[in-house]
Amino acid sequence: MTTSVPTLADLLATGVEGRTVLVRSDLNVPLDGSTITDAGRILASVPTIKTLSDAGAKVIVTAHLGRPKGAPDPAFSLGPVAERLGAELGRNVQLATDVVGGDALARSEGLTDGDVMMVENVRFDPRETSKDAAEREKLAKALVELTGDEGAFVSDGFGVVHREQASVYDVAKLLPHYAGGLVAAEVEVLAKLTTDTARPYAVVLGGSKVSDKIGVIEALAPKVDTLVIGGGMAFTFLAANGLSVGSSLLQEDQIETCKSLLERFGDVIHLPIDVVVADKFAADAEAKVVPSTEIPDGWMGLDIGPEAVKRFAAVLGEAKTVFWNGPAGVFEFEKFAAGTKGLAEAIIGATKGGAFSVVGGGDSAAAVRTLGLPEDGFSHISTGGGASLEYLEGKELPGLKVLES
Numbered sequence: 001m002t003t004s005v006p007t008l009a010d011l012l013a014t015g016v017e018g019r020t021v022l023v024r025s026d027l028n029v030p031l032d033g034s035t036i037t038d039a040g041r042i043l044a045s046v047p048t049i050k051t052l053s054d055a056g057a058k059v060i061v062t063a064h065l066g067r068p069k070g071a072p073d074p075a076f077s078l079g080p081v082a083e084r085l086g087a088e089l090g091r092n093v094q095l096a097t098d099v100v101g102g103d104a105l106a107r108s109e110g111l112t113d114g115d116v117m118m119v120e121n122v123r124f125d126p127r128e129t130s131k132d133a134a135e136r137e138k139l140a141k142a143l144v145e146l147t148g149d150e151g152a153f154v155s156d157g158f159g160v161v162h163r164e165q166a167s168v169y170d171v172a173k174l175l176p177h178y179a180g181g182l183v184a185a186e187v188e189v190l191a192k193l194t195t196d197t198a199r200p201y202a203v204v205l206g207g208s209k210v211s212d213k214i215g216v217i218e219a220l221a222p223k224v225d226t227l228v229i230g231g232g233m234a235f236t237f238l239a240a241n242g243l244s245v246g247s248s249l250l251q252e253d254q255i256e257t258c259k260s261l262l263e264r265f266g267d268v269i270h271l272p273i274d275v276v277v278a279d280k281f282a283a284d285a286e287a288k289v290v291p292s293t294e295i296p297d298g299w300m301g302l303d304i305g306p307e308a309v310k311r312f313a314a315v316l317g318e319a320k321t322v323f324w325n326g327p328a329g330v331f332e333f334e335k336f337a338a339g340t341k342g343l344a345e346a347i348i349g350a351t352k353g354g355a356f357s358v359v360g361g362g363d364s365a366a367a368v369r370t371l372g373l374p375e376d377g378f379s380h381i382s383t384g385g386g387a388s389l390e391y392l393e394g395k396e397l398p399g400l401k402v403l404e405s
């Protein structure tokens with residue numbers, strides 16, 4: 001962190017006993033129904049929450065889950081998360097049925113020292129993600145009201161610091177604010193990737209948040225030696241090369257951008273030479289490997305193919321610095337997990353050979369763990385995907401910038 005950002009230690013030094021502290025965590029974990037398939041982000045958030053609770057603060061945790069459409073939706077309830085957080089903390093974590101309504105307010109007023117509560121998915125309130133700053137400020141003010149007279153705000157959701165959202169950004173303007181332990185630790189590691197980076201420097205991109213991340217490539221391509229592209233992201237690039245991508249994930253409005261990127265950075269960008277296509281988006285889909293030039297109509301690419309893995313592994317084997325965000329395929333389905341596993345193994349190999357490697361993102365980190373890969377095979381596993389990428393591209397992250405005062 002920059003020295004101008006107050007930290008958790010600074011807050012503790014002011015004394016927190018009896019005060020209500022609002023903590024923004026990133027608890028956006030992958031779920032299968034109501035079962036958490038990877039609790040990494042919850043585990044990473046526990047130390048800050050526990051430190052505050054142990055110091056006698058009344059802790060209110062805010063977080064989002066997925067991308068609900070600005071209204072309550074039981075499929076995106078933080079219920080399973082609150083339960084797991086409670087199990088990890090060894091204490092009951094009550095969950096308000098609303099974000100800033102009567103239930104949240106009543107529960108916050110009933111807190112005793114050391115208690116931890118959560119409010120419901122903050123994205124159930126449309127003001128959280130509003131582009132209108134005045135709307136966001138209204139929600140931020142309502143969140144501040146939950147903290148009473150001597151409240152404080154701890155920003156600990158590193159995975160969301162790139163979002164200018166009410167619970168991340170606007171609330172920090174209204175309360176004494178501090179960077180949590182996780183945010184401080186993440187920034188410290190990522191800073192190593194922005195200065196004196198050992199070369200060759202490779203960035204591996206994949207995943208499904210295509211429109212979010214294509215923009216990042218523009219800024220990263222000139223800074224790196226190798227940009228490996230897999231996952232859902234690859235198909236817009238393949239389409240930009242004039243290939244037919246069947247019913248694969250495609251961001252049509254970005255094809256021209258990808259064309260321009262390929263023209264300017266064609267020597268840096270590596271695209272998959274083959275892909276695994278499926279007849280439907282399902283674990284039991286029929287799957288076959290085809291060259292990227294021959295994706296059949298009606299089929300969708302759900303993984304990179306074995307030849308692509310081999311070629312990507314060869315370039316990654318040379319790298320001395322690697323950042324990876326976004327699975328190479330739909331690793332949640334066994335048939336489409338080989339590409340992600342292969343790339344991870346290549347990065348682990350490079351790390352053994354002395355490279356500094358970071359994997360970031362909720363699903364990418366989950367892939368490492370659920371595919372049984374060794375977590376210590378990487379130099380660092382970050383909770384942030386998009387946030388890490390935007391940090392690496394040198395962009396000002398609103399959720400960090402707002403803490404600098």
Ligand SMILES: Nc1ncnc2c1ncn2[C@@H]1O[C@H](COP(=O)(O)OP(=O)(O)O)[C@@H](O)[C@H]1O
Pocket residue numbers: 206207208209210230231232233249301302303325326327328329330331332360361362363364365384385386
């Ligand atoms: N070819 C593909 N088509 C559709 N989805 C994909 C494809 N490849 C990867 N994905 C999906 O991308 C998701 C993760 O994307 P993203 O959120 O961008 O990564 P992260 O959370 O690591 O930042 C995974 O759930 C995975 O199933």
Ligand SMILES: O=C(OP(=O)(O)O)[C@H](O)COP(=O)(O)O
Pocket residue numbers: 026028066067159160163209360361362363383384385386387
């Ligand atoms: O999962 C997240 O980011 P990531 O997929 O880039 O790791 C964060 O929780 C941010 O979620 P958002 O991309 O819906 O704002």
